Amino acid sequence: MRTTAQNAELALLLEVAGTPKPGNVDRHRDHDDLRFEHFLTGAVGAQEGLRMAAAGEPVGESFHRAIEGMADQRGGNTQFGAILLQLPLVVAAGADDRHLSPEGATAVVESTTVADAAGFYRAFEAVDVAVDDPPEDMAALDVRRGSDAVPALEERGLTLADIMARSADRDGIAREWVDGFERTFGAAESIESGEGPVADRAADAFLDLLAAEVDTFVVTQHDRATAERATERARAALDGDIDPEDLAAEFVAEEINPGTTADTVAAALFVALERGLEV
């Protein structure tokens, strides 16, 4: 009964409701200036852009619209990465000639254009997103330049898929885009096969994902050593050596926010909901 866009929005809401998700805002935890209700508001605000994507409007424009809507709250960046990761999945699920599968989503990625890349860059003007400095040969394409970078995109003829490919070695979202959304679909399966409340399954999926792979947002925010340590700690939590609630307190104290892992959970929840997961 829910539309594809509604499932995408609901996935954003269920993601933030899952607890404990060590280091992130969740049902039981706020950061100082980034609170739970900012995520609720961001999810509602993203609605129109998600609807556009499900209706087959251009990926870049849909993303730009979703991020503008998401940013209409005072917490700042709540779900930029989650929406970016969801978007090809939403397009695939909404399209008549595609399927919500690794192949279907990859076909969406491969069909992106230079205009989509421009929309992606424009979205950075709506909200502050933490990113690393780009490699020297990509300075003209620094996402923080927003629409100022569009002429360089056009000159080089870079599609959104090209942009993602260039970031895939250091950004977990971009890697999913180019790798067939492998981790997303894997997490969706674990959520679908799980038991108990959906938000609890989302929290479990978060810990599994973090234990399996370094969170690139933590690398950006701190450094690789910190991110590797965070992943080791998540593994310890999975092994029962530390209570996830205590790990949450530990990450908060160290200001470790595995945001890319949370984004992956949001995308996985979307896949699971589209496939019929009941809440």
Added chain:
Amino acid sequence: MRTTAQNAELALLLEVAGTPKPGNVDRHRDHDDLRFEHFLTGAVGAQEGLRMAAAGEPVGESFHRAIEGMADQRGGNTQFGAILLQLPLVVAAGADDRHLSPEGATAVVESTTVADAAGFYRAFEAVDVAVDDPPEDMAALDVRRGSDAVPALEERGLTLADIMARSADRDGIAREWVDGFERTFGAAESIESGEGPVADRAADAFLDLLAAEVDTFVVTQHDRATAERATERARAALDGDIDPEDLAAEFVAEEINPGTTADTVAAALFVALERGLEV
């Protein structure tokens, strides 16, 4: 930037996020079979009906659609009362020739038709709502009869406003409909003039409302004496004689759920958001 329908949905989300709201599901509390995520899902599901109301489609049909969408989760009745209370406000806010004011909302109430009453009755088929037995002369109009009651409505020429007027002495939502939404607008003002996170202000408004007036859902669920005691306890919490968190534990133990008070907070949040409250 958010639409009227989005503000209505966001109000439902912010309401359930506010904590502590003694006796109700909130960010920190679930009931056994009615969990936080059911409210998130209910709010997203209500979207299309809320959009219809904001676009000026008939109140009864919009309500029916909203409740069908809300019910697409496994928790049961999450926001029936809240949406019912919001609806005339949403119509007024969305209409070119009305205002979001007691007068504007009352004009919407007064314009309701027999067909709107029929839509309201049909909505009861989508979800189990706890209601009292009707007075004897209204047995044919028992809401639990759903669409079976529609011929009786039509025969007697009863509009939705008429139905509400007949329940106003024992139902807090109906009373708001016929009394110009006095408590809703009052609570909206207190939320607007409050300080701190919006969800915290919502929790404060909840306690103020409950301390001021008996919750009719608690009367239905238990009896008047229990509801009066709940209101006394809320007053004690306001006076600082009991910690609201302890009151929440007390109400949970006694299975006291002041649902009508929560519904009023949701409607008040909608009014405040429409008037520019920032989250």
